[in-house]
Amino acid sequence: MGSPVVTIIGTWLAGFLTLAILSFLYKDNPFYKLAEHLYVGVSAGYWLIYVAFFDVEPMLIDTFMTETGVEKWIILVPGLLGLIMLSRWFPRTAWLSRWPIAFTVGIGAGLGITANLQGYVIPQVEATLIPMTGWNLVTLSNIVLVVGVVSTLLYFYFSKPHKGVLGGAARVGVVFIMISFGASFGYTLMARISLLIGRLYFLLHDLLHVLD
Amino acid sequence: MSKGFWDVINTLDRRIIFLILLVCVTLPLLLNVGGEIRPTPPVRRAHAAVASLEAGDVMLVSIDFDATSAPELMPMLRSVLRQAFEKDVRVIMLGHIAIGLPLGHMALEEVAAEYGKEYGVDYVDLGYRPGYIAVMIGMGREIRDFFDSDYQGLQVEDLPVMDGVHSYADIDLLFGFEHGAVIDYWVRYAQARFDQRMAFGTTAVMAPDAYPYLQSNQIEGLVGGLKGAAEYETLIGRPGLGTRGMPAQQWAHLLVIGFILLGNIGYFVTRRNRG
Numbered sequence: 238m239g240s241p242v243v244t245i246i247g248t249w250l251a252g253f254l255t256l257a258i259l260s261f262l263y264k265d266n267p268f269y270k271l272a273e274h275l276y277v278g279v280s281a282g283y284w285l286i287y288v289a290f291f292d293v294e295p296m297l298i299d300t301f302m303t304e305t306g307v308e309k310w311i312i313l314v315p316g317l318l319g320l321i322m323l324s325r326w327f328p329r330t331a332w333l334s335r336w337p338i339a340f341t342v343g344i345g346a347g348l349g350i351t352a353n354l355q356g357y358v359i360p361q362v363e364a365t366l367i368p369m370t371g372w373n374l375v376t377l378s379n380i381v382l383v384v385g386v387v388s389t390l391l392y393f394y395f396s397k398p399h400k401g402v403l404g405g406a407a408r409v410g411v412v413f414i415m416i417s418f419g420a421s422f423g424y425t426l427m428a429r430i431s432l433l434i435g436r437l438y439f440l441l442h443d444l445l446h447v448l449d
Numbered sequence: 450m451s452k453g454f455w456d457v458i459n460t461l462d463r464r465i466i467f468l469i470l471l472v473c474v475t476l477p478l479l480l481n482v483g484g485e486i487r488p489t490p491p492v493r494r495a496h497a498a499v500a501s502l503e504a505g506d507v508m509l510v511s512i513d514f515d516a517t518s519a520p521e522l523m524p525m526l527r528s529v530l531r532q533a534f535e536k537d538v539r540v541i542m543l544g545h546i547a548i549g550l551p552l553g554h555m556a557l558e559e560v561a562a563e564y565g566k567e568y569g570v571d572y573v574d575l576g577y578r579p580g581y582i583a584v585m586i587g588m589g590r591e592i593r594d595f596f597d598s599d600y601q602g603l604q605v606e607d608l609p610v611m612d613g614v615h616s617y618a619d620i621d622l623l624f625g626f627e628h629g630a631v632i633d634y635w636v637r638y639a640q641a642r643f644d645q646r647m648a649f650g651t652t653a654v655m656a657p658d659a660y661p662y663l664q665s666n667q668i669e670g671l672v673g674g675l676k677g678a679a680e681y682e683t684l685i686g687r688p689g690l691g692t693r694g695m696p697a698q699q700w701a702h703l704l705v706i707g708f709i710l711l712g713n714i715g716y717f718v719t720r721r722n723r724g
Contacts, residue, residue, distance in 0.1 A: 262467045280548055287547045292579050295598070348582060348638075356637030356667070364665030382664075421657050424674065428521060428653035430701040431675035433474055434694040435520020441478060448478060 252444040255436050385413040455722075458715040466708065473704045477696035484696055488680040491663055495624075495648040495670025496684045499529060502621055504537035507614055511625040511635065512544030512553030518628035518652045519552055524678035524691040525650040526556045526626050532685050534564040539610050540572040541620075543596065545581040545631050550574075553626070554600065569599075569608040576600030581631060585638040589617050616643075622669075623647040627655055636662050650677065 257272035300312050318337040324330040365386050367379045391403060392410030399407045442448040488496070502508060510530070514522045533540055542557055544550040554574050561572055575596040578584050584595050592615055598604055605611045613619055623645050625635050632649055639645040646669060651659050653674030662668045672681050675698060678691030 263464060283548050287577065288579065291547075291576060291600075296578075345582075348586075352634075352637035352641065356641030357633075360641070360665045360667050361661055364661075417657070421654075424653040424656050426705060427674050427676065427698065427702070430474065430698055431521045431653065431694065432517075433470075433701075434478070434675065434697050435690065437471075437475055437478060437697075438520075438690060438694065441475070448481075 248443055252440060255440060259436070384409065389413050455715040455718045458711055459719055470701060470704060473700045474697045477700050478693070480696075481693070482696045483692075484699070486679050486683045486692060486695060488684050489677075491660075491671040491673065492677050492680040492684065493670075494663075495529075495650070495672050496532070496681060498622055498646065498648045498669040499532045499538075499624065500536075502533070502536055502538045505539065506621040507539045507541060507619060508533050509620045509623045510540055510542045510553070510557075511623065511627075511631070512542060512550050513546050513631040514552075514626055514628035514652070515546050515549035516552065518549075520690070520694075521652050521675050521678065522626045522628065522650055523552065523556060524675070524689045525672045525681050526553065527560055527689060528678065528681040528685050528687065528691075529624055529650065529672075530556060530560040531563070531687055534560060534566055534571070535685075537571075538621075539614075541575060541610065541614065542573065543575040544577050545584070546629075547577040550577050550600070569603070570610055573605075573608055573610045574600045575605070582634055582638060585634055586642070589639070589643045591615055617645045618643075620645065624649070626650045627659075628652045629655070632659055632662075636667050640667050648672075650681075 254272045254275065257268040260266055261269040297312060297316050301309060301316075304312065318340060321333050322337045324333040365383060367382065369376055369379050369383065388406045388410035390410070392399075392407040392414065394403070394407075397403055438448070499508070510526075512526075530540065540557070540561075542553055544553055557572060557574060561568070566572055575592075576599060578595050587595050592611075593605055596605060599608065617623075617639060623635065623639060625632060625647065627635075627649055628651070632651065632655065635647060635649075640647055648668055648670035649659060650672040651674070653676070656671065656673030656677070659668070659671050659673070663671045672678065675691050675694050678689070679695045680691075682689050682692045
């Protein structure tokens with residue numbers, strides 16, 4: 238951290254902005270608007286500076302100036318694609334931006350397909366092929382897992398009406414989906430309360446010094 | 450009388466609920482009421498992953514969050530760093546959320562100072578590079594292709610902490626702190642392709658999405674939310690914000706459960722009275 242004066246000013250500023258944001262819970266007001274706009278502006282400014290001086294300058298400009306041979310010229314390809322993206326600002330040339338977008342989408346799709354298969358689908362299927370023999374808690378847990386996976390998958394099978402056995406299995410799948418939603422909601426609530434705890438701790442400890 | 454009460458409950462001004470919640474969270478913080486914290490298996494496994502490292506081993510710490518998740522992730526970041534520095538593990542920090550990196554750097558400097566660690570020798574902050582998928586895949590070949598300098602422009606070649614560290618093969622554990630989908634990319638690119646050992650600390654919101662990776666043993670441990678942070682603090686014996694916040698978290702959860710029950714009872718009672 239900087240000098241004590243800077244720390245004190247920073248802490249009070251952070252305290253003011255925290256209270257300004259929390260004041261929205263009562264109703265919308267100018268202090269909230271000020272804090273909100275400051276946050277958006279500072280974030281955008283930070284990103285701009287960071288990308289310009291820590292990425293574009295060293296990775297594009299400096300590389301072009303210092304490299305020799307093919308590596309010097311190959312760097313112009315991503316640079317040019319990046320510039321073409323800016324053509325979206327002008328209606329007459331906006332179509333040009335489809336090239337870098339197509340490049341990005343193509344790369345993303347190619348990487349994504351293999352990564353999802355290799356890093357998600359196959360390991361998860363493998364992790365579902367688990368023993369269901371014996372009488373113990375592990376077996377019970379495994380049975381719940383397999384029944385949950387199969388019934389949830391059957392719920393999303395829409396090629397046949399959900400009647401009979403398929404309908405029953407789909408209803409079991411709905412129960413698992415609902416439990417999953419409940420768990421997600423519970424975790425989300427926990428996260429939001431944690432944020433409140435963090436801010437209150439800052440106000441009480443760092444700003445007001447009423448906590449040890 | 451009864452109908453009036455439930456009508457009031459059903460139409461309660463949300464600001465009254467906010468006020469009650471505020472009191473419910475503030476009081477336990479002020480009173481500092483404690484309680485037993487029992488570490489759960491996912492957190493124990495994450496702790497064991499760091500504990501398995503030896504002096505001189507390399508731990509890559511990825512800062513993939515920003516200020517919106519700091520109250521949850523900063524306590525666990527500090528705990529993991531303390532455990533690593535305690536064991537003289539070399540720490541290499543980088544991140545995929547540029548605006549969050551200063552938070553990671555603050556924690557790194559703070560904890561390094563506690564253990565008398567020297568920048569460039571015991572730890573380094575490589576900073577941020579755009580395009581996280583390209584960075585993750587490229588790091589499997591040569592880290593210097595993307596991070597030839599650290600966050601302040603010092604050449605990586607000149608930093609002893611980076612000696613012999615070129616790719617995932619030289620990294621003994623990756624510990625990511627996640628508030629978004631970057632965890633998926635770490636697992637799908639660094640773990641699946643390069644068999645990188647990894648553990649994660651996530652926000653509570655992200656924890657349910659990360660559990661399948663734990664169940665399939667693709668990741669070695671998972672620290673979820675402030676509760677996970679409190680459990681990790683318990684395991685290393687250094688209570689912090691996580692531990693301090695747990696009573697408030699419990700009170701708030703009980704309050705919300707009470708509100709959910711009241712709201713549902715009120716709904717059914719008023720519907721019966723009207724119908």
